[in-house]
Amino acid sequence: MSHKLFSFSTIPLFFIFCLPPLVSSFPSGGGRFGFGTYDFYARSCPYLPMIVTNDVQTAIRNDNRMAASLLRLHFHDCFVNVIVAGCDASILLDDTDELEGEKNALPNRNSVRGYEVIDSIKADVEKACPSTVSCVDILALAAREAVVQSGGPFWPVQLGRRDGLTANKAAANSELPSPIEPLKNITAKFIAKGLDIKDVAVLSGAHTVGFAQCFTFKHRLFNYKGTGRPDPALDSSALPNLQSICPNQDSSNTNLSPLDTASVYRFDNGYYTNLVQSTGLLESDQALMGDSTTAALVRAYSMNPYLFSSDFAVSMAKMGNIGVLTGQDGEIRKVCRSVNN
Ligand code: HEM
Ligand SMILES: *[C@@H]1O[C@H](CO)[C@@H](O)[C@H](O)[C@H]1NC(C)=O
Numbered sequence: 001m002s003h004k005l006f007s008f009s010t011i012p013l014f015f016i017f018c019l020p021p022l023v024s025s026f027p028s029g030g031g032r033f034g035f036g037t038y039d040f041y042a043r044s045c046p047y048l049p050m051i052v053t054n055d056v057q058t059a060i061r062n063d064n065r066m067a068a069s070l071l072r073l074h075f076h077d078c079f080v081n082v083i084v085a086g087c088d089a090s091i092l093l094d095d096t097d098e099l100e101g102e103k104n105a106l107p108n109r110n111s112v113r114g115y116e117v118i119d120s121i122k123a124d125v126e127k128a129c130p131s132t133v134s135c136v137d138i139l140a141l142a143a144r145e146a147v148v149q150s151g152g153p154f155w156p157v158q159l160g161r162r163d164g165l166t167a168n169k170a171a172a173n174s175e176l177p178s179p180i181e182p183l184k185n186i187t188a189k190f191i192a193k194g195l196d197i198k199d200v201a202v203l204s205g206a207h208t209v210g211f212a213q214c215f216t217f218k219h220r221l222f223n224y225k226g227t228g229r230p231d232p233a234l235d236s237s238a239l240p241n242l243q244s245i246c247p248n249q250d251s252s253n254t255n256l257s258p259l260d261t262a263s264v265y266r267f268d269n270g271y272y273t274n275l276v277q278s279t280g281l282l283e284s285d286q287a288l289m290g291d292s293t294t295a296a297l298v299r300a301y302s303m304n305p306y307l308f309s310s311d312f313a314v315s316m317a318k319m320g321n322i323g324v325l326t327g328q329d330g331e332i333r334k335v336c337r338s339v340n341n
Pocket of ligand 1: 065067068069070071072075110111112113177178179180186200203204206207209210211212213214216259282284
């Protein structure tokens with residue numbers, strides 16, 4: 001039998017579209033990177049992408065900061081307790097008598113937002129396809145959708161992650177990067193998750209959207225390290241505005257400044273332009289200019305938005321696959337805030 005028989009030109013188009021998707025999903029895990037495929041839920045929950053797109057759109061319309069918040073929520077989920085499970089929706093679990101969650105860990109408490117948005121997407125998904133789609137997959141898709149809807153890049157999200165059964169508050173406290181620790185330390189935390197120094201430079205570009213509270217950077221504005229002067233790594237042109245948002249008193253601690261003042265809600269390469277001009281907001285942001293490897297990347301991204309977009313997409317796909325639970329591990333939660341009983 002000739003191979004020609006099976007060439008596209010000899011098969012009517014309608015027949016191609018009617019072929020059952022025999023090899024389109026690997027429910028038991030498998031797939032090229034050890035777990036599911038992009039269309040893992042194609043048959044079990046065909047409207048999943050549409051539900052996520054619509055619900056994220058509604059959430060951003062109600063609160064334009066929400067795109068940033070969803071992206072950060074995904075990051076803070078994936079980065080914690082990777083030996084047990086990285087991206088596992090552990091951050092979504094509420095505290096109970098049996099389980100101390102991650103929501104009240106220092107990097108998360110009164111800072112991470114978007115839990116209600118994930119709850120409502122999950123509720124809509126459960127209506128359409130009960131006990132089918134994991135909370136962690138919903139979170140990964142919502143973060144991607146938030147970036148796309150903010151003008152940022154699309155990246156393929158492999159699906160089939162399963163929800164964790166535990167959370168680890170101590171790990172959330174110690175493993176998430178701090179804005180006042182050196183780049184060396186932050187890089188070490190990324191390497192511990194299988195990422196590298198390039199991922200630090202690329203993923204920090206997420207700070208092109210969203211806000212930071214004054215207490216995370218105010219030490220740079222008035223009396224940096226006891227010098228009686230602002231941080232010399234911060235260009236003085238940025239000072240008047242930041243000092244007015246964050247007056248030198250504790251009552252300003254929770255006031256908000258955009259991480260990228262130039263384009264607050266736009267996912268672009270403005271973050272890198274700021275760093276080149278020494279107007280990065282967090283000390284850890286500006287520190288990317290203090291290392292030759294990361295500074296070269298910052299300069300490249302500041303000049304080439306497409307390079308940033310494509311590298312960000314690659315690093316996000318990598319981040320979303322950190323320590324995922326697959327196959328029979330974990331579970332499909334019914335509600336994202338608690339494990340099934
Ligand atoms: C590299 C080390 C990082 C450090 C030290 C860091 C630190 C911070 C801090 C201190 C804030 C402000 C929180 C607040 O004031 O409540 C923040 C916000 C944010 N971070 Fe990061 N971050 C890092 C990496 C990342 C990564 C990898 C992502 C995502 C891929 C990310 C996404 C965000 C977003 C989107 C916001 C704004 C959230 C909002 O407005 O709700 N960050 N980050
Ligand atoms: C950075 O890491 C070193 C070595 O692990 C540690 O001793 C130091 O306390 C860390 N610095 C900060 C500011 O966290």
